Amino acid sequence: MPRLLGLGRSGAWAGMACLALLAGAGCKKGSPEAAVSWEVVPRLPSPSAGTYARAPAEPTDPPLVPLMAGHTWDASLAGAASAAALQLAEGEATPTWLVRHDLWRAGYPYPVDTLTVWKTPVGAPPPPDLTDWLEARPAEADIGLVRARSQSHDVWVALTAQPRGSIGVQPRQLPLEAAFTLPVLAGATFEVADGVGSVRTGRLDLAQTFTVDVAGEWLVKVSDAQGTVARFPIYVQQTPPTAPVLALDVPEGTLAQQADALIDQLREGYDRDSLEPDLLFQSAAAKLLGDPSIDTATLAGRLGWPEARLARWDVRAATLLGALDQVIWEPAARAGLLAPSGQIGVAAAEEEGRVHLVVLVGFDE
Numbered sequence: 001m002p003r004l005l006g007l008g009r010s011g012a013w014a015g016m017a018c019l020a021l022l023a024g025a026g027c028k029k030g031s032p033e034a035a036v037s038w039e040v041v042p043r044l045p046s047p048s049a050g051t052y053a054r055a056p057a058e059p060t061d062p063p064l065v066p067l068m069a070g071h072t073w074d075a076s077l078a079g080a081a082s083a084a085a086l087q088l089a090e091g092e093a094t095p096t097w098l099v100r101h102d103l104w105r106a107g108y109p110y111p112v113d114t115l116t117v118w119k120t121p122v123g124a125p126p127p128p129d130l131t132d133w134l135e136a137r138p139a140e141a142d143i144g145l146v147r148a149r150s151q152s153h154d155v156w157v158a159l160t161a162q163p164r165g166s167i168g169v170q171p172r173q174l175p176l177e178a179a180f181t182l183p184v185l186a187g188a189t190f191e192v193a194d195g196v197g198s199v200r201t202g203r204l205d206l207a208q209t210f211t212v213d214v215a216g217e218w219l220v221k222v223s224d225a226q227g228t229v230a231r232f233p234i235y236v237q238q239t240p241p242t243a244p245v246l247a248l249d250v251p252e253g254t255l256a257q258q259a260d261a262l263i264d265q266l267r268e269g270y271d272r273d274s275l276e277p278d279l280l281f282q283s284a285a286a287k288l289l290g291d292p293s294i295d296t297a298t299l300a301g302r303l304g305w306p307e308a309r310l311a312r313w314d315v316r317a318a319t320l321l322g323a324l325d326q327v328i329w330e331p332a333a334r335a336g337l338l339a340p341s342g343q344i345g346v347a348a349a350e351e352e353g354r355v356h357l358v359v360l361v362g363f364d365e
Contacts, residue, residue, distance in 0.1 A: 036063045039123035042147045042154070044082040045075050048242075049107030052076075052170040052232050054142065054163070064145060067126060071137060077144025077159050079106030081115075085148035085157040088117060097325035101244035103159075109170065109232035110163040113141075118156040122149060130156060138162070167222060167230045174212050176237045181209040185222065188229055193219040193331035195236055197338035212236040216338075217270070219331050231329060245269055245328060246321050255348035258320055259357055263346070266328065270338055275361060281345025285358045288314060289347050292358075303362065305343075311336025311361040316354050323348075323357040339363030 043061045055075035059065050064073070083102040084094050099115060118130050137143060137160065144159040165185045174180065182190055185204040193199045195216020202208060204222065212218060215237040222229040233240075251261040264274045284303060288294060292314055300307035313333060317323040327333045336342075342363035349356050 036066060036125075038063055038125045038154075042149055044085070044146055044148060045078045046106075047079045047083040047086075047102065048105050049076060049079060050172060052104075052107050052109040052172060052230075053168070054110075054166070055107070056142075059145070061147060064147070067131070067134070068143070068145065071134060071139075071143050072141065074108070074142040074144050074161075076106050076108040077103075077112075077142050077161060078146050079144070080108055081144040081146045081157045081159045082106075082148070084115065084159075085146050085155050088157065089148045089150040089153075089155045095319070096322060097246055098244055099159075100325075100329075104172075104232055105240070105242070107172065108144075108161070109167060109230045110142075110161050111228055111231075113160045113162060114158075116158045116160075120154045120156065122152070122154055124154065126156060130158075133158070163229070164224060164226065165222075165229050170220075170232065171234055172232075172240050173235045173238070176215055177211060177213060178236075179209050179211045180234065181207055182220070182222065183207050185224070185229065188222055188224045191221045191223075191331040193334040195338075197334035197336075199331050199334065219329065219334060221329075221331050246325060250320060255320060255350065255355065255357075256346050259324070259348050259359070260344075260346045262320070262324055263344070263359070266324070266337065272338060272340065275339070275342050275344035278343035278345055278362070281343050281360045281362065282347065283345070285345040285347035285360045288312075288358045288360075289349055289356060299360075303360075305362040309342075309363050309365065311339075311359075311363065313357065313359040313361075316351070316356050318354055320348065320355050320357065323355050327359070336361035336363055 040063065045060045053076060056072050057075040059068055059073050080102040084099060087094055103112065116133065118127050120127055140162055142161045147154050147156045165188060168183050171180055182204055184207050188204040190204055190208060191199055191201050192210055195214040195218055218234040218236055220234065221231045245266060247262065247265050250258050267274060280303060284299060296310060296312050297307050300310045311333065313327045315323045315326040317326060339361060342361055345360040347358045
C-alpha cells in the first residue's frame with residue numbers, strides 16, 4: 001500500500017494528511033525557462049491505461065518539460081496525479097483509497113511514497129516550494145507532476161514512488177482462459193486471489209504464469225522483506241471499473257451498523273448476497289475489540305465453526321472507509337469477502353481518534 005501522503009505548502013494554502021498507497025537521470029537539472037508561459041491551459045495526461053507499467057516519458061504539459069529536466073516523469077504516475085488534481089481543483093477530498101483507485105486506473109502498480117499539492121493563482125509560475133521540492137527528489141524517484149486549472153486557481157499535484165523491483169508490463173483486463181506471468185524477483189513472494197477468493201501463494205525465484213480460469217476481479221500482491229513491492233487487480237471477462245469499489249457516502253447509524261451496510265454494498269458490487277448476521281459471531285467480534293489476543297483456532301472452537309472457513313478481519317485506520325480499504329485489497333481476505341454465503345459478526349469502536357474494526361465471517365463450503 002502507499003506509505004505516506006503529504007500535502008505540500010504553497011502560498012496561502014497548505015494541508016497535510018497520511019496515506020496509510022520511477023527511476024532515471026541523464027539530463028542536467030534545470031529550472032523553468034523565462035520563455036515558458038504558465039498562462040497556457042494545462043494539458044493533463046490520460047487518467048486511464050490498458051496495462052500496468054512504469055512509463056518514463058516527456059510531460060504532456062509543455063511548460064513542465066524544462067521544469068522536469070533531470071528527473072523521471074512517469075506517465076502512469078502522472079495519470080493518477082491528473083485524476084487527483086481535477087478532484088482537488090474542485091475542492092473534493094482525496095482519501096487514500098481513492099488515490100489508490102486513481103493509481104490502478106492509470107496503470108501504476110507500485111507503492112507511492114508521497115502525494116504533494118500546491119495551489120497558485122491562475123497562470124502563475126510554479127511556487128518556489130515546488131522547485132525546491134523537485135531539487136530535493138532523489139534521482140531514482142518516479143515523479144508524476146501535473147497542474148490543473150479551476151476558475152479561481154491552479155492546482156499542482158505530484159506523486160512520487162521508488163519501486164524496489166519491476167513486475168514488467170501486466171494486463172488490467174483479460175479474457176477467460178488467458179494468462180499473465182509474474183517475472184523472477186529474487187527474495188520476493190506472491191499472493192494471487194482469483195475471482196472467487198481462492199488464493200495461490202509462492203516465491204518468485206522462478207517466473208510464475210497464471211491462467212485466469214475464473215471470471216471476476218483477480219488480485220495480485222508481490223512482497224519482499226521490506227513490505228509490498230506491487231499490488232494490482234486484473235479484471236477477467238469484465239471491464240475495469242471507472243469508480244472505486246468503496247462508496248463515497250457512509251450510511252447513517254453506529255460504526256458497526258455503518259460497517260455492516262458498507263460490507264453489504266461491497267458484496268453487492270461483487271454480485272454477492274448479504275451474509276447472515278449471527279448473534280454469536282457479533283458477540284465474539286465485540287469481545288475481540290477488547291481482547292485481540294484470542295487466536296483464531298480458539299475462536300473457531302468457541303463458535304463451533306471450522307477454522308479453515310473462518311475469516312477474521314481486525315484493522316485500524318483514521319476512518320471506517322480506510323479500515324475497510326485495508327481488508328478489500330488483501331488477497332487473504334478475499335475468501336470471506338467473496339464467500340457465496342455464510343454468517344457474519346461486526347464490531348467497531350473509536351479508539352484515540354481512530355476506528356477499530358473487527359469482522360468475523362464464517363463462510364459455507
